[in-house]
Amino acid sequence: MTKAGWFGLPALLAALILAFGWHIAVGAKTVPLHVVLEALVAYDKSNFDHVVVTDLRLPRAVYAVLVGAALAVAGALMQGVTRNPLAEPGVLGLLTGASFVVVMAVGYFQVIDPAFIPLLAALGAAVTAALVWGIAAAAPGGSTPLTLVLAGAAITGFLAAFISLAHLLDQESFDRLRVWLTGTLAGRSTDVLFWALPWLIGGLLLALLLARQVTALAMGDETAVGLGVDVARVKMLAMLSVIALTAAAVAIAGPMAFVGLVIPHVARIIVGADYRAIVPVSAVLGAVYLLVVDIAARMVLAPIEVSTGIVTALLGAPFFVWLVRARL
Amino acid sequence: MRRISLAVLAICAATPSLALECGDGMRAFTHMTGETCIPENPQRIVSLGSKNVTVPLIELGHAPVGSQGSLREDGTATIRASAVSTGVEFDNSDITFVGDYPVDLELVAALEPDLIIWPDWQDEVNMDQLTLIAPTIAYATDATVHDAQAFYARLLGAEDELARAKARYDAQIAQLAALVPAGTTVSVIHGGDGGFWTSYPYGNLTLILEDAGFEVVDILASIAPGEYPTFSAERLQEFDADWVFTTYRTDRGQTPTDAIAAMENAFPGYCDVLTACAEGRFIALPREEVSTPSYDAVGAAIFALTTHMSNPFTQPRD
């Protein structure tokens, strides 16, 4: 890891703790700071403020950390492996693919066992990834940022139309997934978290293990081959990691767009081109980012709470536009 | 176009109205968007709203020839709330399913109605188009059971039945009110969308409760009519009251378990921190009975409430 990385990590962790603390300190109910601390160190079940902090805000903050980290690392890997600054699970359609399969399974086949949700999401993400890359690679000129983004946009539009159609024909089953489909951290069940966690941890570990080879890959396939990297194998494994991370994030919070786009770029500005630093820094930054976004989602239009996924899109889309302008 | 006609009608309503001249066998009928000539005795009514229009029509003995409905999971259509309040469904009557939202205009036309009743939520079909098929009157979906029943009684000439039903309601309420000490507070809450949603009035439930002498809590009273806000789960305690009610959708085969799961999902362990729940006064009621503009349905709801208020073991402590 670079010097900046070693120096920056404590600062990043401090930022994470700060954001986490801020997240659990604010909400629709005003809870004094010392009560928040009490809730953490001396939990009293009969004190409603304590219950709010530990049973509502704490889990939500944990979801934000996990989903933020997962999506940011997935985005970092995708950008590194494809050398495409616009690559991200949302832009390339993986989030929609994952949620499409979950929605159809829950809506049509009444799959409610939380154990299957991450699996279904992974299936959807994998098929969509294969489709998007297949289309982009087969296009004249190969998989450029443009062909990838267009293929992603096309698949997203296509699947979204089918989700609308299914909703029209069976409101009863699909109504309950309406809010989940906008990407939300509110009212998530801990069962799903339990089943998503193995995918998330597996994906993160794989990402860390691959970091060195991804750094080589990001310099170009030939450079990577020169450095003794098995390009096809690394790409395959990186894709597996991306799919596992996407599946975990979608299972927990639904499709949360643009998180994976913004964070890796910021990470690269901080720590340079080494993915051994980019991956962990992206994870921490992603967590901080989603915590802050979720604070905004809850507070800006209070008492109305906006879906967290809407806020990530509001912030991420202009960043996407800026990237297009600055980097392409 | 509907908005334009609404505006025009609003202007017409504001100016001293000239008596509407209707032809033979027709009469003028005043409704939420103005005055319309309708048949003296409508025989072929098409209802564009199942729960709010079809059910009261069936109850008053004037089953429509066509009705809006919703699709079940198996793809068959159902008249919402009708099975429990009237026993009439698409598959055991001659009522034709005309679509959901929006309805199929042509199917409405094919039924050759002599009157169409358009509830104001059906805003994807406009009244101008419907009027081309048959005289169309608008119905305010958020009307109370009293206003709704008065509307249909006036439409179908059933004022006597209305008076009897209203007297029955008053007697039922008097019986319930006797069980409610002064100053008893109440609220209505639902889990969902990552928080708690409610509305005020909520169907006929808050009407019944207030008629019986309950006082709604401040957070409920602060909601403007027609709004369905979602509150952050952190505000759960503001909903605490002597009695707290939630509802579950019987038309979708739900049970109280579903309502409770939704609460638990929004706030894990909600029952421990909601005093009313911890002490056994958090009650799940079937939604159709408290939200259908039918005195039969409302009577069933009042009886359920009376039963709960009669339970000596769940009374609020001082």
Added chain:
Amino acid sequence: MSVLVLSPWNGRISLRLHRHALVVAALLLVALIGVSVASLMSGSYPLSLRGVWQTLTGNPPEEIAQTVLWEFRFPRTIVSAVAGALFGLSGAILQYVTRNPLADPSLVGVSQGAGLAVVSAIVLFPEMNLVWRPLLAFAGALIVAALIQSIAMQRTGGATMRFILTGIGVAAFIAAITNTMLTYGDIDQAQAALGWLAGSIHAVGWPEVWSLTLCLAILTPGLIWSARYLSALRLGPEVSIGLGVPIRAARIGMITLSVALAAFAVAAVGPLGFVGLVAPHLARRLAYSGVGQHLLLTALTGALMVGLADFIGRIAFAPVQIPAGILTAILGVPVFLLLILKTQSTRQL
């Protein structure tokens, strides 16, 4: 071709040169008439071809047939065709001006801009007169188009591809704002706005027919005038300057025209996706032709697409009605993907 550029009159004469295109146009017209007749004949109200003919000639078998045919089926058949033509033309012009085969009002956010303007109006000013919708839609679309232009065009080289990607980003941003609006809005108005956003034609009547026809009538001279500039612009800026075309003015004029076409269609039937993208390509594949003829073929193809989408949506699950927007997406995306696979210009990035 260079002759064609110089004056619209030469452009018209050149129409005769592409006989194949004329044949295709005739075939498309026949297909469009076929779909329209099928559309007029089918629906939940049973009416035979004979019945349709009798009704059209003033002897309806039943009185209500008159209403069904003249007030429901006729306006929506016309509106879907005209709106489809407008979307197609808008896409074609956008593709010429940006020299980008993938430009589409719904892909780059122009439709979404129009949509946001209308949704804001539905949610914030529910009592607003419908007459203002096209103008609002136009304003919203124009602002978005100007925004994308100013972001994408500041650097030279690769500008066309950046235009598309910028558009996709802007579209996502606008969609997020629209979503916020729907969360914040009153539930009734949100539902009305949602129904409209799905892109549906079931509520149209003669007023929409007249307003769309009026729009088309106003914009047609612009279209004819634009044909000559479009042929110049598609040859590239250097050639255009050589031909004495005031590039900047022409470009702004064309984009405004394209935006107006899309906005008026959006105001009438909601933001139908992918028509503006697919129709021009299908038209080009069906017949090689000059700009003028290509615009004609595109209009016919777009009309056919939306006509079919409305027809299927009305019939497939009756009495449940499927919004045309869902069907244009399902029909359009496979074609879009084929385009990505075939289009040479995706090499530009």
